[in-house]
Amino acid sequence: MNASLPTHEMEMIVTWGDCDAAGISYYAKTFDWFTNGRMRLLAKYGFPYMEAFHRNGISLVCLTADCAYKKMLRPDETITLRTSVTFFTRTRMTFEYEIYKTNGELAAKGQTTHAYATPEGKACNLKKARPELWNGLAEQWSVFQE
Amino acid sequence: MNASLPTHEMEMIVTWGDCDAAGISYYAKTFDWFTNGRMRLLAKYGFPYMEAFHRNGISLVCLTADCAYKKMLRPDETITLRTSVTFFTRTRMTFEYEIYKTNGELAAKGQTTHAYATPEGKACNLKKARPELWNGLAEQWSVFQE
Amino acid sequence: MNASLPTHEMEMIVTWGDCDAAGISYYAKTFDWFTNGRMRLLAKYGFPYMEAFHRNGISLVCLTADCAYKKMLRPDETITLRTSVTFFTRTRMTFEYEIYKTNGELAAKGQTTHAYATPEGKACNLKKARPELWNGLAEQWSVFQE
């Protein structure tokens, strides 16, 4: 990943509830972890989702999500989730996620793309709909303005 | 989709537990629905997952998963999940999923690719590892042999 | 259970995603099944939750929940969930749930109690807050008036 992109790294433990009857983490749960990484990243940069987006009438509606699974993960295993914003425009935000085992192996890598939406579920231009929020984000993440 | 591909269609109701604080179905849960479609398809063609695969020492380990979300879905909404096998070889199985609203609109479309793995988590050639299972599937899904 | 209580019975299949690394249904998921039984029961009697309660500004907030687990359940297993309303007043609704295996054995039995709450999360007297909804329910479930 580009080191200058907005990035957040968190350690987490694969929980019992994250795993399925094969004894490994359930593939669908990985997308729930991605949400946690995304939320922590937004909070780290001063835009906690509930406050800055949700209660402000803006949803980050998911348009696409994908993940490639490289290594199986088991309950109680400690992993690192690295989240980055890789694309940021007036209508879209894209996040990239990498999950690492403690030995440094890449266990999974994924991506989600989001549109900004009003409470009625209509896609919107963030700069027009919430100029303050847009300006705040654009200032923080000035790497995308170049 | 190609009509001659192995296909299964099921009606389901979006549950309260499927939805998130935005009041719409949670994107990660869509992948759990995909699992249900995959499992029912396998059962329909005579290969219930637990019996034909899991207890037989073969896992369908997920390698990649993706989904494109087109329409928001709400609790209590009835939807149709159509699952197809789109790729089937000695080392891989790919499923495609389409979710339709009752008015016929496509709400989501996704795909998962799986490898066959032994209980130790090693990828295997299904024809060599479980010839009977392979032959049974190949006979049922002869469209892939052409 | 008292045969004259409002009751709903549904068949369901234990899904792969319902199960944990022990290969059996995860105890926490049983409460999600209970929600499904509760929702279907309300719909059966003419009060679909989203329409009659949620969009009407009333939540059924859970106050207490409990479950006793008697038999382990495995992926792909067909079970029957029987839900009843066992208590219904202007401030409370209690549901009882029984899960049966296909051989008739009781696998689990639980209960949830709910208060009616406004969108602000304040408990309310349903007869005062939504007289029409209260009257409709009271008429349907006249067994509780005796």
Add this chain to the structure above:
Amino acid sequence: MNASLPTHEMEMIVTWGDCDAAGISYYAKTFDWFTNGRMRLLAKYGFPYMEAFHRNGISLVCLTADCAYKKMLRPDETITLRTSVTFFTRTRMTFEYEIYKTNGELAAKGQTTHAYATPEGKACNLKKARPELWNGLAEQWSVFQE
């Protein structure tokens, strides 16, 4: 709670995926949090579940679970989960859970009781089935021997 009981306290953040369409934490997810508290408690006292129990052929099968919900919790909210072992015998282990808001208010309180079971799902006497594990636990948690 009795201060001398085995206890573990952890801070956690209510996630987006923990919450339902009412915008508050989903009651069923609370039991998943309880699992996390239980697992961390066991690890803290030197008995990580996967290693000491699961791979050792012993499951902690849930017999009963209950929870009383006092306060609603929202996404991004920081809470404290306090877990204690309140009962420990050769055939049973009981855990109590308390969830606190940052202002010190009790948000939920629950309990789970577990039997020890073999991989075949048979309940067993832990002292007989795994004397080393039993002795280790009994030594750590000597408060129960008095």
